[in-house]
Each structure stands twice: as C-alpha cells, then as structure tokens.
Amino acid sequence: MRIGVPREIKDQEYRVGLTPASVRELVSRGHKVTVQAGAGAAIGLSDHSYKSAGAQLAADAREVYGSADMIVKVKEPQPAERAWLRPGQILYAYLHLAADREQMADLVKSGAICIAYETVTAPDGSLPLLAPMSEVAGRMSVQVAAAYLEKPRGGMGLLLGGVPGVSPGHVAVIGAGVVGINAIQMAVGMGARVTVLDRDVDRLRRLGLVYGNRVVTLHSTADSIERAVLTADAVIGAVLVPGAEAPRLVTRSMVSRMKAGSVVVDVAIDQGGCFETSRPTSHSDPTYLVDGVLHYCVTNMPAAVARTSTFALNNATLGYAMSIADKGWSRALKEDRCLLAGLNVCCGRVTYAAVAHAHGCAYVPAEQVLA
Template sequence: MRIGCPKEIKNHEYRVGLTPESARELVQHGHEVWIEAGAGSGIDATDQQYRTAGARIVEGPEAIFAECEMVVKVKEPQAGERAMLREGQILYTYLHLAPDPDQTRDLVDSGVTAIAYETVTGPGGSLPLLKPMSQVAGRMSVQAGATALEKAQGGRGVLLGGVPGVLPGRVVVIGGGVVGFNAAQMAVGLGADVTILDRDPEVLERLGIHFESRAKTRFSNVANLQDAVCGADLVIGAVLIPGAAAPKLVTREMLGDMQKGAVLVDVAIDQGGCFETSRATTHADPTYVVDGVVHYCVANMPGAVARTSTYALNNVTLPHALRIADLGWREALRANPHLAAGLNVHAGEVVYEAVAQELGYVFRPVGEVLG
C-alpha cells in the first residue's frame, strides 16, 4: 500500500502523523511511504532521516492526497485538505466530528473512508489512541492554567502552590478520567488545593484511594458543581463522551458567581467544550475573557509539546496502521472490532452513531459496511 503523511497545517500544530521510526516499520512491511518535505520539522525529524528510513520525500501535499491510498495525519483535515480527499481513500487521523458539521459534510461528500483515532476502542471500553494525548493535555492544562492565572495574563495573580503563610490556589477538575486524573496529579504535585468531580462512584473511589488526603472528591451534580466552581481559582474541564459533543456543564450564569480573574481551561474543546462560553482558540491567541473569567480553549494543546506528543501517539497508532496497510481496511476492521469502532465515515455515509445523532445524518452500522 502507498501511505502518505502530509505536513500539519493547523495553527501552531507541530506534530506529525509518522515518525521516521514508524515510516521504517511500514517500509519493512513492504509498503511505500511518502512524506511531505518538512513534515517532521516540528519534532526535529529531518527529511534525510525519513529517506534513511526508506520513505520518499515529496514537495507539497497535492501528490500525497492524489496518489496515496492511505493518508496518515494527526489533526482533522483542514478545508483545503478536505478538498483534496477522494473516493476510496483511507484517512487515518483524529477527526472529532460531532461538533464539526462542516468537516463531516466534506468527508461525506468526498467518499473517503475515515477512521478516527479518538473512537478506536480497547478492552473495557478504553480509548487507547486517545489516551496518550489525554495524558499530555491533562498535564498541560495545569501549567497553562497556572500561567493564565498570572496577573499579567489577566488572571487573579494566584500561585497554585502558595507559599508558607499563604493558602494555595484552589483547583477544580471536572471529570475523573484520563485527562482529569493527569490534571489532578500535576495540580497536587504543585501543592494546590485540588477537588475532583465525577458522576461515577467507582471513579471517585479509585481517585480517593490514589490521592488519599492530597485531593478531595465530590459527586458531580449541579449543586456541588456550582459550589466548587464558584470558589475556584482554576477550573479544568475534562469531560468526555466518546465521539459525541461534550455536555455544557458550566453555564454562563455560573460565571457571574465566579471570582474575577479565575481561569477556565477546557480540555474538551475538541468535542465542542464543556463550558457554555467556550470557543476554540489557538496557541497564537490562547485566551479570552467572559464576565471577568479567563478562558483557555486551545483545541490542539498537545501540539505545543510536539516531540513528546508525536512519539506517544505513534506508539499507539502505528500497530493499527500496519494492520490496515497489511490487510486492507475492510479485512483489518473485520478482524479487530476495536479498530472497527474507529470507522466514522465511509463512502458518503456516517457510520458512527453519536456523530449521526448529533448532526442529523442517517446512521449506518459498521457491521453493514463490513458485510
């Protein structure tokens, strides 16, 4: 199979879909790998390193989209990239379609077979291709929030860890999954006063056992959420419903009761955000203020630490890429129901139920597609 990896073009996105090491693995399996010139520059991977791995370097993305059977990326294809997708081509990347009707429409119209990293499953309902980026984003959310809390950045001027004789900052983490756990770990490590909210008693019990007295847990209902948020210096939104739009848990009304200069970091922004006042921002202009509350809603947070993120991502995406290339997408998905859960769009139809429901498409089950 001919596999192409274009350079990412989203604002301040420095990751790359294939490392030189991943390209080598694909080549050793007998596949042809095309890499756009400069695609690896954000992780200090040179074109020569890709050539040494056996890949072909091509100028510009046009040849990749025109001639490669599978396109491997990191972020969702931007409008110009979507215009180059073609019927029968395999797109393997993060998509986050539920809050993005324009992208969904373009993928449907293109006839592409689109496999989304974020909905590929693992044992016990885990999301192994999303997990490493959730770990990165969870840890980054605290350092981003700590920076936004500085007075010069519009924040309250609070140091999360405090100093002797001065109370530490109060951090509220909404959601106790991978993002929330990693955010709480970082906040606890800084010495902050940390509270984690979740609706799953088993999650709360697990968090309580892990953190002991270093972090508090609360059941997430409207009353507890409002009470926690209104007293917080930093609120981290870490809610996920796989493949679906995130619920709006913090309302505009709640902002009026929050402390001026408090910070909201919405890690769920890829799925539309879990704060009512969230809108996607970029690393170039990461924050904005609503009712005196600073919002940090960067939609590709892990792109800022591109080298760490790219290698962590390739560790989990490469095995499936090899299966797709070795067997063909249909046989690979038939053989692995976890990979089959990643199929979101195929031949003009939406085949992921949460996306179809959110955006009003007729849903076709994956089983019917695979025959």
C-alpha cells in the same frame, strides 16, 4: 499499500503522523511511504531521517494526497485538504466530527474511509489512541492554568502552589477520566488544593485511596459543580462522552459568578466544550475573557509540546496503521472490533451513531457498510 504523511497545517500544529521509526516499520513490511518535505522539521525530525528510514519525499501536500491509498495525519484535515480526498482513500487521524458539521459533510462528500483515532475502542471500553494525547493535555492543563493565573497574562495574580503562610490556589477538575487523572496528578504535585468531580463513585473511591485527603472527591451534580466552580481559582474541563458532543456542565450563569481573574481550561473543546461560554481558540490567540474569567480553549493543546506528543501518539497508532496497511481497510476492520469502532465515515455514509445524532443525519452501522 501507498501511505502518505502530509505536513500539518492547522494553526501552530507541529506534530506529525508518522515518525521515522514508524516509517521504517511500515517500509520493512513492503509498504511505500511518502512524506511531505519538512513535515517533521519543527520537532527535529529531518527529511534526511525520513529518507534514511525508507520514505520518499514529496514537495507539497497535493502530491502526498494524490499518490496515497492511506493518509496518516494527526489533526483533522483542513478545508483545503478535504478537497483532495477521493473515494476509497483511507484517512486515519483525529477527526472530532460531532463538533464539526462542515468537516463531516466534506468527508461524506469525499467518499473516503475515515477512521478517527478518538473512537477506536478497546474491549474494556478505553480509548487507546485518544489516551496518550489526553495524558498530555491533562498534564498541560494545570501548567496552562498556573501560567494564566499570573497577573501579566490576565489572571488574578495567584501562585497555584502558594508559599508558607499563604493559601495555595484551588483547582477544580470536572471529570476523572484520563485527562482528569493527569490534571489531578499535576495539581497535587504543584501543591494546589484539588477538588475532582465525577459520576463514577468507584473511580472517585480509587482516587481517594491514592491521594487521601490531598484531593476532595465529589459526586458530580449540578449543585456540586456549581459549588466547586464558584470557589475555584482554576477549573479544568475534562469531560468526555466518546465520539459525542461534550455536555455543557458549567453554565453561563455559573461563569458570571466565578472569581474575577480565575481561569478556565476546557480540554473538552475538541468535542464542543463543557462550559457554556467556551468557543474554540488557537495557540496564536489562546484566551478570551467572559465576565472577568479567562478562558483557554485551544483545540490542539498537545501541539505545544509537539515532539513529546508525536512520539506518544505513534506508540499508540502504529500498530493499527500496520494492520490497515497489511490487510486492507475492510479486512482489518472486520477482524478487529476495536478498530471498527473508529470508523466514523465510510463511502459517503456516517457510520458512528454519536456523530449522526449530533448532526441529525442518517446513520448506517459500520457492520452494515462492511457487509
């Protein structure tokens, strides 16, 4: 199979779909890999390292898209890139279509086979290709909150961990999935007071066994969320409904009564955000104020630590990429229900129920398309 790796063009997105080591694995299996020149340069992956791994270099993205049977990316294709997709071409990347109607419509129109990292689902219900970036974003969320609580950055001027004789900051984490667990780990490590809210009592029980009285666990209800948010100095939105829009759990009214100079980090923004006041931002312009509360809603947080993120992502995505390349997309999906769950758009049809529901469009089960 001919595999293409374009340079990412989303604002300050420095991750790359395949590392040289991943290219070497694919080339060794008889596949041809074309990488856009400079795709990994920003994170120390030189064109020479790709050539040494067996890749061919292309001068521009159009050449990559034009020559490839499968495009391997990190973030969703931008409008200019979507125009280069063609019927039957495979797109393998993060897509987050439930919160992006325009992208969904373009992918349907393209006729491409679009496999979304974020909905590939393991037998136990976990999301193996979303997990590594959730780990990164969860850990980053508390670093970001700590930084933006500083007065020069617009916060209230609070040191999250406190000092002897001064109370530490209070971090509320809404959601105890992969993002939430990693946020909790960082917040506890910094010495903050931590409250976590989730509807899964067994998950809260496990957190209690790990952290004891260092973390307050609350069953997530509108009342408990309101009480936690109004007393918090930083709130981490770590809610996920796989493939669907995130529920808006923190209302505008709640935000209006939060502490002035407090910080919101909405990690769920890729799926629309879990704060009613959230809107997507970029690394170039990451924050905005609503009622005195600083909002950080960057849609590609892990790009700030792009080298770590790229290697972590490749560890998870390479195996499925090899399966698609070795078997072809149809056979690979038929033989692996985990990968089948990643099929969001196929040959002009929406094949993921939550995406179709989010946009009120027709849904065709993936199994039916393959049949």
